[in-house]
Amino acid sequence: MASRSSAADKGPGFFSQIRTLYTFTKEAFGWLPWMIAGIIVLGILAGVGVGFAIPPVAVWSIILWGITGLLLGVLGALMATTRLSSVAMYRKIDGMPGAAGHVLSTSLGRSWQASDSPVGVNPKTREAVYRAVGRGGIVIVGEGARGRLTRLVNEERSKAQRVASGVPVTVLYVGHEADDVKIADLSKTIKKLPKAIDKSTEAAVIKRLASVSQSLASLPIPKGIDPMRARAQRPR
Template identity: 30%
Template sequence: MAKSEVSKADKKAARAARRQASKAQRDQMWQALKIQSKQDKLLWPLMIGALVLSAVAFFLLGSLWGGQWWMLPLGVLTGLMLAMVIFSRRVQNTVFAKAEGQPGAAAWALDQLRSGWRVNQAVAATTSFDAVHRVVGRCGIVLVGEGQPHRLKPLMTQEKKKVARVVGDTPIYELIVGDEEGTTPEQVPLRKLNRRLTRYPMNINRAKVDALDTRLRALGTKTGIQNQMPKGPLPQGAKVRNMQRSARRRG
């Protein structure tokens, strides 16, 4: 009897915890929606438009065989899903737009990669917060530079030589976060960085990805400058200058 009462109490507490977590998630989403809508005047029209168009399309489709009232709820649900996709994409675009050009932005973007990628941030860096990040995936090795291209190129060349001695004939690609076209290494905008990585051909299997990452991480420990590199976008200004001075002292 006592065990049954305890079990019921546990189940009740678990249900209450789930309801609380669900409410907190809804509150967070609502707050994010309000913040985004203040900055993005097209957000509500696009979301409402997706909902209405989806409902109308399904209603008209159902009317062809007399099942419009059955199809309408499905159209509303589809419209809600489309509205959430629009919301999520526009929030993402806003975040990337704010992060563009800030030290640590590429490191933060690479952290958003799905599983299957191995990211080692700031394997090479300067006191001006130029950094080279190493990414290992099914395509091979990708060296991603963020900062000033004229300072990054020698840094990336040196890192590529070091990596090549370890990985043999595994392909090594180079990217710099930027907007210039026709450059070497190739430049790609921050918002398109992760998408560009996924477009490389698959050259190695998953087991080799892990093996290469382990071998590359054994190349050496990071210097003081590399450890000072920000793990996410930093605002321009005094805070950045203070970190640069600190990096120079520790480097």
């Protein structure tokens, strides 16, 4: 029983992840198989070309260089597919409730701490406010219509300024209106913020904010979304 349960707890294998990544990306980019084939063929041709160019020219040398080119082509195809999968993910989650939380919790790296759960939410309209803390200070991210986010954003900004006096607070809105940040550019925008606090101050700020934050687990807002299973919102 223990062996079965431990096997069930294991995540998907490497090839299973590759297959899922390929399927997900192909849904957005139908020409993906042709791109992969092209990259692999170019890799093989490049390897064979090197085999002919480096003396002494021998069949075994050409074959070895061809295999090397094949491996490099596979690696290049995998890297290109991974890059395209990120583009496909941002396209799919754009405009969905919880998209900002997903990006904050998965794309900021170790220099920032954030959660996929909102720190403020309007249960009726599903507008939500998220927060990230890092070397650039405190970042408040509003997701939804700006007009309905004003109160939530102001409350979170006042809370941050009250418990972390002197720490810069940056407010960003995710959307497509003027001055909004696109969901695909959210993590890059936050990472570009200049360093304003050291690690000890960052840890203290995180602790203070956690002590005054309310638990929002019971509110009807997604804590995060799975881009592989995400569905676009129905038009209202």
